[in-house]
Amino acid sequence: MSLNYAFTFSLFLIILVVLNLYFFYTLNGVNKKPTYFNLPKLRSHPLPDVFTEIFEYLNYLPSKYKSRNNKFNLIRSNLISSFNSSVSKNNVWDITDNWINEASLFPHKDGLPGQIIQALRQGEIALVDNAPKGTQLKLLLLLKDKRKIFFKPKRYNLDDIIHGTIYSGFDRHNSEVFAYYLAMALNFTWVAPAAIRRIHVERDVVPVATPGLKRTMLRNGSSLCIYGKCFYCKSNETVCPDKKGELEGAVILYLDKHFRQYKYPWKRSYNTKVQMEWERNNDFCKKVILTLSTRRLLNLIDVSIFDFLLQNGDRHDYEVYRDKVILLDNGKGLGNPTADELDILAPLYQCCMLSSSTWQYLELLAGGSLTDVIKIMAAFQGETLATEDHYRAVERRLLKVYATVQYCIGKHGSAKVIKLGF
Ligand SMILES: Nc1ncnc2c1ncn2[C@@H]1O[C@H](COP(=O)(O)OP(=O)(O)OP(=O)(O)O)[C@@H](O)[C@H]1O
Ligand SMILES: [Mn+2]
Numbered sequence: 001m002s003l004n005y006a007f008t009f010s011l012f013l014i015i016l017v018v019l020n021l022y023f024f025y026t027l028n029g030v031n032k033k034p035t036y037f038n039l040p041k042l043r044s045h046p047l048p049d050v051f052t053e054i055f056e057y058l059n060y061l062p063s064k065y066k067s068r069n070n071k072f073n074l075i076r077s078n079l080i081s082s083f084n085s086s087v088s089k090n091n092v093w094d095i096t097d098n099w100i101n102e103a104s105l106f107p108h109k110d111g112l113p114g115q116i117i118q119a120l121r122q123g124e125i126a127l128v129d130n131a132p133k134g135t136q137l138k139l140l141l142l143l144k145d146k147r148k149i150f151f152k153p154k155r156y157n158l159d160d161i162i163h164g165t166i167y168s169g170f171d172r173h174n175s176e177v178f179a180y181y182l183a184m185a186l187n188f189t190w191v192a193p194a195a196i197r198r199i200h201v202e203r204d205v206v207p208v209a210t211p212g213l214k215r216t217m218l219r220n221g222s223s224l225c226i227y228g229k230c231f232y233c234k235s236n237e238t239v240c241p242d243k244k245g246e247l248e249g250a251v252i253l254y255l256d257k258h259f260r261q262y263k264y265p266w267k268r269s270y271n272t273k274v275q276m277e278w279e280r281n282n283d284f285c286k287k288v289i290l291t292l293s294t295r296r297l298l299n300l301i302d303v304s305i306f307d308f309l310l311q312n313g314d315r316h317d318y319e320v321y322r323d324k325v326i327l328l329d330n331g332k333g334l335g336n337p338t339a340d341e342l343d344i345l346a347p348l349y350q351c352c353m354l355s356s357s358t359w360q361y362l363e364l365l366a367g368g369s370l371t372d373v374i375k376i377m378a379a380f381q382g383e384t385l386a387t388e389d390h391y392r393a394v395e396r397r398l399l400k401v402y403a404t405v406q407y408c409i410g411k412h413g414s415a416k417v418i419k420l421g422f
Contacts, residue, residue, distance in 0.1 A: 048282070050282060050349055050407075051342055053407055054342065054349065054400070054403050054404050054407045055403070056407075057403040057404075057406040057407045057410065058399060058400060058403035061399060061402055061403055061406065064363075064366065065363075065366045065367075065399060065402045066366065066367055066399070067366065067367040068366065068367035068368060068369050069363065069364045069365075069366055069367065069369070071364050072364040072365065072369045075187075075364065076369065076373050078109070079184060079185065079373055079376075079377060080373070080376055080377065081111060082108065082109055082110070082111060082112070082113045082114060082184075082377075083113055083114040083117070083376075083377040083380050084111070084114055084380055085111040085112075085114030085115050085118070085380075092112065092115045092116055092119050093119065093145055093147055095107055095112065096112075096116060096253075103189060104189035104190070105189060105190045105191065105192070105255070105321065105324075105326060106189075106191075106192065106193055106253065108184065108189050113184065113193060114380060116193045116253065117193060117195045117381060119143075119147070120149060120193060120194075120195045120197065120251045120253060121195050121196075121197045121251065121381070123143035123144065123145065123147060123149075124143060124144040125141050125142070125143060125144075125199065125204050125205075125208055126142050126143060126144045126146075126208060127141070127142040127208050127210065128140070128141055128142075128151075128204075128205050128208055128209050128210070128213055129142075129209075129210040129212060129213050130210075130212055130213050130216060130228050130229035130230075131150055131151075131230075132229045132230055133230075134230060134231070134329070135230055135231035135232045136152070136170060136171045136230055136232060136331065137152075137153060137170075137226070137227065137228035137230050137232075137233050137237075137239065138150050138151060138152045138153075138228070138230065139151040139153070139213070139226075139228065139249075140254070141199075141251065147253075147254075148254035148256055149251045149252065149253060149254055150250075150251070150252040150254055151197070151199070151249045151250070151251055151252075152171055152173045152176055152249055152250045152252065152331055153173060153226075153239040153247055153248070153249040154173045154174075154239070154247070154248040154249055155169075155170040155171065155172070155173070155239065156169070156170070156172055158174060158384065158385075158386060158387050158390075159387050159389075161335070161336050161337075161338075162335035162336055163336070165272065165313075166268075166311070166313030166314070166332075166335070166339070166341045166344070167268060167270065167313050167314040167332055168335070169332075169335060171331030171332060172331055172332070172333065172334050172335065173196070173248070173249050173250040173331065174196070174250070174334060174385050174386060175310060175312070175330055175331050175332065175333035175334040175335075176194045176250035176252055176330050176331050177194045177195060177196055177250050177378075177383070177385055178310065178330075178333065178334060178374070178378075178385045178386055178390075179191070179194070179306075179310055179312075179327065179330030179333060180192070180193055180194040180195075180330075181374045181377050181378055181385070182306065182309060182310060182370075182374060182394075183306060183327050184377065185365065185370055185373050185374055185377070186305075186306060186309075186358075186361065186362070186365070186370075187357075187361050188302060188306055188327060190321070190324045190325060190326050190327060191326065191327040192252050192253045192254075192255055192326070192327075192328060193252070193253045194250050194251065194252040194253070195250070195251050195381060195383075196248065196249075196250065196251075196381065196383045196385075197248075197249060197250075197251040198244075198246040198247065198248045198249075199246060199247050199249070200241075200244075200245050200246050200247075201223075201224050201226075201241045201245055201246070201247055202224065202245055203245070205247075206224065212229070213226070213228075216228050216229050216233070216235075218235065218238055220238065220240060223240045223241055223245075224240075224241070225238035225239060225240040225241075226238055226239050226240075226247075227239075250331070255321065255326065255328075257321060259319045259320060259321040259326060260319065260320045260321075261317050261318070261319050261320075262317065262318055262319075262320065263316070263317060264300070264315045264316055264317060264318050265278065265284075265288045265291075265292075265300070265347075266278050266284075266300075266304065266315070266346050266347050267315065267316040267317075268313065268314075268316070278346055278350065279343070279346075282350055283350075284346075284350050285347070285350040285351035285352075288351070289351070294353075294419065294422070295323075295422065296323075296325075297347075297351060297353070298353065298354070298355040298358075298419060298422050299324060299325045300318070300325065300347050301347045301348050301351060301353065301354055301355075301358075302325075302355065302358050303315065303318065303325055303327065303347075304344060304345055304346065304347040304348055305345070305348060305358070305362070305401055306327060307333075307344050308340075308341075308342075308344040308345045308397055308400070308401065309370075309394050309397050309398060309401070310330060310333030310334065310394075311333050311334065311335060311336070311339060311340070311341060311344065311393075311397070312330055312332045312333040312344070313332065313341055313343075313344050314329075314332035315329075334386055334390050337387065337389035337390045337392070337393040338389075338393070340393070340396065340397050340400060342400065342404075345400070345401070345404055348401075348404050348405070348408070349404050349407065349408065352408035352411060352412050352416070352417050353408075353416070353417055353418075353419055354405060354408075354417060354418060354419065355419050355422035356418045356419055356420045356421070356422060357422065359405065359418050362398075362401065362402070362405075363402075365398065366398070366402070368395060370394065370395065370398055371391040371392075371394050371395055374391075374394075375391065405417065
């Protein structure tokens with residue numbers, strides 16, 4: 001009996017050892033995963049259910065959102081004629097200065113946008129200084145006619161892809177300019193005109209540079225480079241002129257008016273380990289609604305659509321002038337044409353409301369009309385603002401905006417989602 005017991009016990013021990021060995025073997029195997037076993041990189045947070053639902057709507061999107069709408073033709077020709085002006089009238093800045101209009105922050109019709117762009121690109125520079133506002137390197141140009149302009153220098157080529165978080169990298173100068181045209185095409189007229197401009201460092205900058213700017217310039221071989229003055233400015237992160245001695249950048253009309261700044265409720269934490277409340281709580285909008293007027297909230301939802309199309313995930317503060325949000329600081333868009341970070345649309349899918357005028361307008365832009373008109377408007381300046389991949393990405397994202405609105409309508413009904421009178 002005791003022999004039998006000893007035998008059973010040793011068998012049990014052997015099985016235990018074998019099991020242990022097997023366990024450790026499989027544990028090791030996890031680390032020795034063969035390289036061909038290529039799992040997609042996991043997101044730091046699981047995909048929210050709302051994304052899955054929106055993708056369902058995307059799969060069954062009505063065909064009208066994939067074809068052009070003839071009603072857009074008139075808007076299209078008005079936009080084209082607004083930008084098709086090769087001459088700049090002398091008084092364009094007078095008109096701009098005295099512009100008081102409920103429909104737009106700056107003149108946006110009758111060829112005036114084209115003339116403003118010409119004046120931004122060609123106006124003679126009287127003074128160049130650092131613009132220490134904000135975290136990114138930018139210059140302040142003062143034109144001979146006293147016009148103030150922000151200059152955000154080119155840091156990347158159009159086909160460079162920014163990896164990392166949605167807010168990674170330097171500002172993209174082309175994103176600022178693309179954003180202006182995108183806003184015009186969307187009829188979001190509370191935006192500052194922006195254009196591509198090349199300035200010759202030795203000829204246009206040095207003779208009129210302030211002493212402060214000169215102190216933030218470094219000679220690198222035969223080039224005179226600038227590192228500027230800003231929160232993130234470092235002397236080893238200069239911008240240098242190209243072979244022609246020119247610096248390319250975005251020139252953005254400076255709004256020399258008093259405006260108020262607010263925190264964007266859906267701002268990010270800028271720390272991948274810290275989640276903001278809006279990222280955890282899909283009912284976040286119920287809280288926001290208590291603090292903002294419907295008009296302001298609808299305005300911010302428009303901004304989120306604009307940001308999503310551009311993939312600007314860096315909206316942290318927003319400026320308000322005459323009670324409307326100004327689309328300023330759009331340089332963090334167009335970083336990666338394969339990315340569609342849907343959470344930029346959180347204001348839309350968490351609040352599930354949209355102004356009826358925005359919705360009507362968005363529906364007109366379907367089927368390629370949006371990027372088609374942006375390309376035409378930009379072509380008047382002979383500038384390419386983005387690669388074809390980026391243009392295609394904007395169209396793909398527009399379908400996702402339609403799907404998100406359909407998701408909201410499916411959940412709450414059109415009457416609750418589409419806000420009439422706004
Ligand atoms: N066109 C403009 N006219 C007047 N003020 C402007 C204009 N553009 C930006 N500003 C002001 O300057 C501030 C800094 O500009 P901007 O946000 O573009 O720079 P940034 O370096 O990207 O800053 P941040 O890192 O904070 O985003 C803005 O918050 C705004 O108050
Ligand atoms: Mn910024």
